[in-house]
Amino acid sequence: MATERRNAVNELIQKRGEVRMAELEACFPKVSTMTLRRDLEYLEREGLIVRIRGGAKSIAHLSTIKEAAYPQRQVENTAAKQIIAAKAVNLVEAGQSIYIDSGTTCSMFAQALPDSALFILTPAPITAIELSKKPSFKINLTGGHLNRETMTLTGFNAQEHVRGLNIDIAFIGTGALSLNNGFTCGDYYEAELKKLIIRKAQRVVMLMDNSKINFSMPYTFTRLNQIHVLITESELPDEYVRAAQQAHCQLL
Amino acid sequence: MATERRNAVNELIQKRGEVRMAELEACFPKVSTMTLRRDLEYLEREGLIVRIRGGAKSIAHLSTIKEAAYPQRQVENTAAKQIIAAKAVNLVEAGQSIYIDSGTTCSMFAQALPDSALFILTPAPITAIELSKKPSFKINLTGGHLNRETMTLTGFNAQEHVRGLNIDIAFIGTGALSLNNGFTCGDYYEAELKKLIIRKAQRVVMLMDNSKINFSMPYTFTRLNQIHVLITESELPDEYVRAAQQAHCQLL
DNA sequence: CACGAAATGTTAGTAATGAACATACAAATG
């Protein structure tokens, strides 16, 4: 039957992410190349795959949504963010209830988490979708208005939502850090949400790559003395190390 | 400069979604085909595009995330759903406040909506992300627990959230329709949310492809007499047409 | 200025593709 084979072809592509024509022919020796070609044509029309020269790719595999979501933003400092994510993962224990903020650094941290029993709250739909691939997570989105710039949910509803939950550890991202203004971000509502989370969480962990240092953005949402751990990819400048020590903020 | 041109090529692809080699050559007459080819190769390695025979596509455009999210689901009826979506779009007017349910049919409808001043509430993070590409929309997510099976937000929080909002038109999807059990779906919490929305909305529009007819799923969430419009891709069987007439439900 | 490295251009061979036509089979029609 035609549709059975098509589904089989589709499944194969979804599973592998990408197949060459030759592989397909090997898997389906009973039908001709042309038939498989036509199957691919069909699946492409259905929006399940893209045909590339010599084979086809699964669209699902391609859409590691990052590009879809933060469109114009450059892909910067991936390496640094990976380091930060790796450090942060060690702070989490199975069974905990954690909050993961929006932003690329936090999103990488989310992806680095091992599949274990965790309750995860996040205001980032993209992170939620990524997380949903690991079946042990219980995922909760804050809800509210979706801010296009940051792909973050904010506003009255988001805050209402958070009030009823308990958070063991909050992993927060930041737009900037300066000695004068502390941790700052560019959106009022996001700042408010961060403040609320920081107040509610047992433990607050800030994830920040060093490129954020010595800048300020409009809204201060916390300072070194209110957070418990600050994770960066490498050593901070001396004045920040001193400030952190004074504020009893652990550096990782 | 090489990087400038690459960025320009990338932007062009991101803007158009897809370009043919010939178009690229027309846009960049100063460089050879081969250079453009190498640019595409580079952009592909960066994860920004996929090269297809004869040109390239933007990954951002492809990540019509639907498949990323409903992974295992079989290939179904895209054509039918497109027809339904096209019909439904006509019911919406600028300035309205609408609810868009989760599910592939509703998601296609969402994508078919023209960019106009609309307040849109949805329990589907995927739909929210899709919608965020159209800048005139005000997008609101219900929040709550993310159900992996359906990629839908449900639960206490989602319902709390909805209570405070006013909806002009609700576009609802369904798992099945039968004469005995009415419209049914497979998840208790989703059924509850749908019920609530149907109660709150001024007008209720059901989007359903005909393959859903004559089946039942565990939870009934509404019946023909509670909805105002039922949109399908083609004529319904006679007994359903009669039932709809009796229930004063418009068929489109 | 000279040198190597990177970017670009040129060419030619090849492999993938799609169009056109042919066949087989099933369903619909008379």
Place this chain on the structure above:
DNA sequence: CATTTGTATGTTCATTACTAACATTTCGTG
């Protein structure tokens, strides 16, 4: 029951797009 229609498939073949390999230019750096 014969005929028609439609769908799925196979086969062939010309076209085209692609890559690899090599040649040339441009650029940056000592």
